[in-house]
Every structure is written in structure tokens, then in C-alpha cells.
Amino acid sequence: MNNKNPIIVANDLTIAYELHRERKKLVALQDISLEVAPGEFVVLVGPSGCGKTSFINAISGLVPKASGSVTVRGQEVTGPGPDRAMVFQDYALLPWRTVESNVRMPFEFQDLGISDDEKARRVKECLSLVDLTGFEKSFPYELSGGMKQRVGIARALITHPDILLADEPFAAIDAMTREAMQAEMERIVMETGQTCVFITHSIDEAILLGDRVVVISYRPGKVKEIVNVNFPRPRMSNSEVKTSKEYAQLRDHIWNLVKDEASQTNRGE
Amino acid sequence: MVATKNKSLQQFDTDDPDRIQDLGWTFKEVWRRTRGLVVTTLNLITFFILWEVFTIYGDINPLFLPKASDMFAELWVGLTTRAPEGAVFSGSILDHFLHSFNNLMFGLAIACLIGIPGGLLMGGNKYIEAILSPYVWALASLPRIALVPLFILFLGFTTTMQVTIIVISAVFPIMINAWAGVKTTEKSLLAAARVFGANRRQLYVKVVLPYTLPFIISGIQQGIGRGLIGVVIAELFGGSNGLGFLIQRSADTFNTAMTFAVLLLLIVMSLSLINFTRWLEAYVAPWRNVNHL
Numbered sequence: 328m329n330n331k332n333p334i335i336v337a338n339d340l341t342i343a344y345e346l347h348r349e350r351k352k353l354v355a356l357q358d359i360s361l362e363v364a365p366g367e368f369v370v371l372v373g374p375s376g377c378g379k380t381s382f383i384n385a386i387s388g389l390v391p392k393a394s395g396s397v398t399v400r401g402q403e404v405t406g407p408g409p410d411r412a413m414v415f416q417d418y419a420l421l422p423w424r425t426v427e428s429n430v431r432m433p434f435e436f437q438d439l440g441i442s443d444d445e446k447a448r449r450v451k452e453c454l455s456l457v458d459l460t461g462f463e464k465s466f467p468y469e470l471s472g473g474m475k476q477r478v479g480i481a482r483a484l485i486t487h488p489d490i491l492l493a494d495e496p497f498a499a500i501d502a503m504t505r506e507a508m509q510a511e512m513e514r515i516v517m518e519t520g521q522t523c524v525f526i527t528h529s530i531d532e533a534i535l536l537g538d539r540v541v542v543i544s545y546r547p548g549k550v551k552e553i554v555n556v557n558f559p560r561p562r563m564s565n566s567e568v569k570t571s572k573e574y575a576q577l578r579d580h581i582w583n584l585v586k587d588e589a590s591q592t593n594r595g596e
Numbered sequence: 597m598v599a600t601k602n603k604s605l606q607q608f609d610t611d612d613p614d615r616i617q618d619l620g621w622t623f624k625e626v627w628r629r630t631r632g633l634v635v636t637t638l639n640l641i642t643f644f645i646l647w648e649v650f651t652i653y654g655d656i657n658p659l660f661l662p663k664a665s666d667m668f669a670e671l672w673v674g675l676t677t678r679a680p681e682g683a684v685f686s687g688s689i690l691d692h693f694l695h696s697f698n699n700l701m702f703g704l705a706i707a708c709l710i711g712i713p714g715g716l717l718m719g720g721n722k723y724i725e726a727i728l729s730p731y732v733w734a735l736a737s738l739p740r741i742a743l744v745p746l747f748i749l750f751l752g753f754t755t756t757m758q759v760t761i762i763v764i765s766a767v768f769p770i771m772i773n774a775w776a777g778v779k780t781t782e783k784s785l786l787a788a789a790r791v792f793g794a795n796r797r798q799l800y801v802k803v804v805l806p807y808t809l810p811f812i813i814s815g816i817q818q819g820i821g822r823g824l825i826g827v828v829i830a831e832l833f834g835g836s837n838g839l840g841f842l843i844q845r846s847a848d849t850f851n852t853a854m855t856f857a858v859l860l861l862l863i864v865m866s867l868s869l870i871n872f873t874r875w876l877e878a879y880v881a882p883w884r885n886v887n888h889l
């Protein structure tokens with residue numbers, strides 16, 4: 328691993344959506360520049376509608392950029408690639424497939440040179456990781472929102488991707504399971520050296536998981552501030568982290584940054 | 597409760613008693629599931645009995661309204677006999693029913709063969725869509741009955757003419773539904789498949805097609821309704837075969853019981869086919885309406 332060369336580089340990235348009815352463009356993100364080192368855990372926070380999803384969609388290659396650039400390992404992103412997996416905010420599970428078949432989906436589309444036994448083993452492993460063992464044969468419409476979200480997480484982890492793009496992956500999950508999943512997430516990232524770009528609305532989650540927390544401003548979305556988090560890992564199992572003075576200060580600081588922005592969303596335009 | 601919560605990330609056993617319970621069959625549950633059928637049956641029996649009583653005691657001219665029992669007798673005889681060899685016209689309902697039913701199935705099959713690929717292509721390729729859509733909308737909005745004289749002119753009073761009218765009637769709902777299915781495929785599902793590496797062909801085969809399947813089935817359902825209208829119209833206008841012809845002929849010969857028998861058969865046929873496609877739709881796409889199953 329070479330920590331000097333960032334794996335993801337966004338350079339003056341601007342993303343705009345055309346509003347068809349009005350013949351106007353909505354600038355969702357403006358001049359975002361960010362470098363993510365290999366193995367780094369970057370968390371994006373910001374008010375709803377500020378462009379977080381748009382940003383990771385640009386990294387995954389789902390959304391075209393209006394200007395600027397995004398590169399992954401020096402290559403300009405023009406479309407999705409097998410090195411980047413994603414957990415979707417709206418789950419995006421195929422409704423006609425069982426849980427197991429949804430989780431297995433990436434194997435159908437990517438030839439990773441993995442044996443069938445290994446594939447079956449990974450499906451089992453990932454489902455047990457998200458506590459869905461026993462629901463292999465269920466269909467998404469038979470699951471709760473949080474369970475669907477966990478299927479989405481299992482699907483993203485199954486290929487052991489270099490880069491994990493996670494869009495509020497724990498938003499619909501109850502507090503207990505969420506804490507356990509955060510710990511799993513931290514363990515996976517520590518063990519595999521996976522790079523992760525993670526979106527959340529929970530400031531605690533951002534501080535506990537992130538090496539850096541990027542606060543994005545509202546309309547147009549810009550990088551408002553990047554906050555470094557230097558607690559040693561593992562943090563989830565270390566009760567001293569949450570009770571420390573630095574933690575409280577960081578929390579306050581990020582809270583105020585987000586609050587400023589969030590209040591803008593209510594101001595009307 | 598607390599104990600279950602603590603299991604959090606531990607694995608549940610597949611046969612964990614908390615997870616899936618065997619409810620068993622109680623009388624109440626059986627009744628809940630069958631009462632619709634029972635009520636409908638009783639309802640219909642009452643209806644036909646009232647009809648019978650009304651025609652017996654009501655001094656009704658059987659030319660206008662035959663007794664229900666006469667209608668059922670006509671239906672039974674008509675369905676259990678066939679025309680003798682070499683007869684010019686068959687008086688057997690079964691013969692005519694088979695003719696109409698075969699034509700309908702044949703016409704629907706052709707309509708599917710044209711409509712499904714046509715709709716998929718229009719949904720998948722914007723050039724094909726731009727070129728074809730004005731014609732599709734034009735023909736779909738034209739009352740199909742207006743075309744019947746033209747087809748008789750082209751094809752004469754033949755089975756080909758009858759099938760052509762069925763195809764023309766049924767093809768557009770199927771095509772338009774398939775087209776709409778492709779067009780409305782959820783963006784997030786396509787995005788997910790793309791992120792996990794699907795190429796264009798895989799997107800169509802693994803996402804767009806399964807998503808469109810229930811749309812196609814409901815297109816076929818509408819096609820059956822339209823196709824049946826096509827069957828009867830084609831046979832009423834011309835030909836010496838089929839249920840439409842039989843309606844016409846029995847009315848001309850003042851055999852009203854036969855006319856009613858054929859109408860009843862048409863209703864039963866139509867409802868059976870439509871309910872079958874409903875069931876099929878619910879079966880292949882239970883996520884669209886769980887209550888159906």
C-alpha cells in the first residue's frame with residue numbers, strides 16, 4: 328500500500344442536474360476537491376439535499392460530471408467498475424430475487440475467478456455478518472426496511488471490493504444492531520485495508536468510524552471543512568473514546584458546522 | 597425480549613421457534629379463505645332460481661327471455677354433441693366454441709409474438725420508438741371495429757380474416773404495456789446492476805425483462821378482453837363458424853335459449869381467462885400486490 332498516492336481524487340468536481348420542466352440547471356455540488364488515501368475511511372456529513380449522494384454517485388460512475396474530474400487510481404471515472412461497490416440509500420434490491428440471490432448478484436456480472444464453493448461460502452459469511460442467516464429464501468418485500476438495508480450491505484461486501492461507497496448504510500437499522508454493525512464495519516476496514524467513503528447523518532457515527540469527516544455545505548454543495556479524527560482503532564470496543572474530552576469537542580465542532588448549514592435549508596430561497 | 601435482543605449479531609438458528617410459527621388450519625381460517633367463493637356460488641344459484649321463477653310465473657314471452665333451465669339444457673346439449681359429418685351448418689355449441697377458442701388462442705399467440713418484442717424494442721431503443729410510436733398510437737386509438745369491413749374486403753369471410761381481427765385487437769395493449777414496463781423500470785435497480793458490473797445485455801435480461809414481465813402479463817390480460825371483442829365482431833360480420841355466428845344465427849331462428857347459452861359461455865370463458873392471467877401476474881410478481889396470493 329502506498330499512502331502517498333491517493334486512490335480517489337476529486338478535482339474541482341461540479342455536478343448539476345437538468346430540471347426539465349423549467350429549462351434550468353440545479354448545481355448540486357460545486358468545485359469539490361478531495362483526496363482519499365488507500366485504506367482511509369472518509370465520512371461525508373451535511374444537511375439533506377446538499378449533494379452527498381451525488382458525490383459518491385460520481386465516484387461510482389453513475390452520475391456524469393458537469394466539470395472537473397474524479398479519478399480512481401489515476402484513471403478518470405467514466406462508469407462503474409468492479410473495484411467500487413456501493414450500498415444504496417434506497418436499498419435498490421431486485422424485488423423478484425430472494426435475499427440470497429440478491430447478495431449473489433455481483434458474482435453474476437463480474438468474473439472474479441472465484442470457485443462456486445468460495446462464492447457459496449462468502450454468501451453465507453456476508454449474510455451472517457449482517458445477521459440475516461435464516462432469511463436466505465425470503466423476498467425483499469417480506470423484510471423490514473432495516474433488513475433490506477442489511478441485504479444491501481451484504482451485497483456490497485461480497486466481492487471484497489477495494490473501495491466501498493456506503494450511502495447512509497445504517498440509517499434504517501435499530502440502535503443495537505447498528506452499533507454491532509459499526510463494529511463489524513470497523514473490523515472489516517482494519518483487516519482488509521478497504522478504502523471507504525461513507526455518508527451518514529449521525530455525527531457520532533461519523534466520529535467513531537471516520538479518519539476524516541468532510542462537512543458539506545448546502546446549495547451549492549461545497550467542502551465546508553474537513554475534520555481529522557485521530558482516535559486509535561479499534562474505537563467501537565473502546566469505551567474511553569466516547570467519554571473523552573476530545574470526543575465531546577469534536578462532536579460539538581461538527582455539530583455546529585452542520586447546524587449552520589441545516590438552518591440554511593429552512594431559510595427558503 | 598431482552599434475551600432475544602442480546603442475540604443481535606449472533607446467528608439465529610434456522611429453526612429458531614421465535615422466527616417462523618406453524619399456524620395450523622382452523623375452521624375459521626378455512627372459512628375466511630373460501631367464503632368469497634361460497635357467497636358467490638350461493639348468489640348465482642339464487643339469481644338463476646329467481647330468473648326461473650320469474651319466467652315461469654311472470655308470463656314472459658320465451659322469445660325475449662327463456663327459462664334459465666332451458667338455457668342450461670341448451671348449453672348442456674350443445675356442449676355434449678357435435679355436428680354430424682358433412683353438415684353445412686353445425687348446431688353444436690362445442691364446435692363453434694372450439695372454433696372461436698382456437699382462433700382466440702392463435703390470435704393471442706401471434707399478438708404476443710408481435711407485441712412483446714415490439715414493445716421491448718420500442719422501450720429499449722429511442723430511434724425505433726420515435727419511428728414506430730405514431731403508428732402504434734394511431735392504430736391503438738382507432739376503434740378496431742372500423743377496420744372489419746376492410747379486412748373482409750382483403751381476406752373474405754375466412755378464418756384468416758377472423759384471426760387477423762383478433763390480432764389487431766389484442767396486439768396494442770400488449771405492445772404498449774411492454775413498452776411502458778421497459779420505460780418505467782426503476783432507475784435505482786438499473787443503477788445497482790450497473791454498479792455491480794452488469795453490461796447492457798445483462799441489464800436488459802436480468803433487470804428490465806423481469807421488471808417488465810408483470811406489465812406484459814397485464815397487457816395480455818387486456819389483450820384477452822379486446823381479443824374476445826374481436827372474435828365476436830369478426831364472426832358476427834362474416835363467416836359460418838364460431839360463437840359470434842351462433843349468436844347471430846340462433847337469434848335469427850328465434851332460438852333465444854341458445855343465444856343466452858352462448859352469451860353465458862362467453863362470460864365464463866372471458867372470466868376464466870382473465871382470472872388466470874390475474875393469478876399469473878400475482879404469482880410471478882408477488883411484490884406488486886401481496887394481497888393477491
Ligand SMILES: Nc1ncnc2c1ncn2[C@@H]1O[C@H](COP(=O)(O)OP(=O)(O)OP(=O)(O)O)[C@@H](O)[C@H]1O
Nearest residue numbers: 344345353355374375376377378379380381382416
Ligand atoms: N436525478 C436528479 N434530478 C434532479 N435533481 C436531482 C437528482 N438527484 C438529486 N438531485 C438534486 O440534487 C441535490 C443533491 O441531492 P443528493 O441526493 O445528492 O442529496 P443528499 O445530500 O444525498 O441528500 P440526503 O441526505 O437527503 O440523501 C438535491 O437538491 C436534489 O434536489
Ligand SMILES: [Mg+2]
Nearest residue numbers: 379380416494
Ligand atoms: Mg442521499
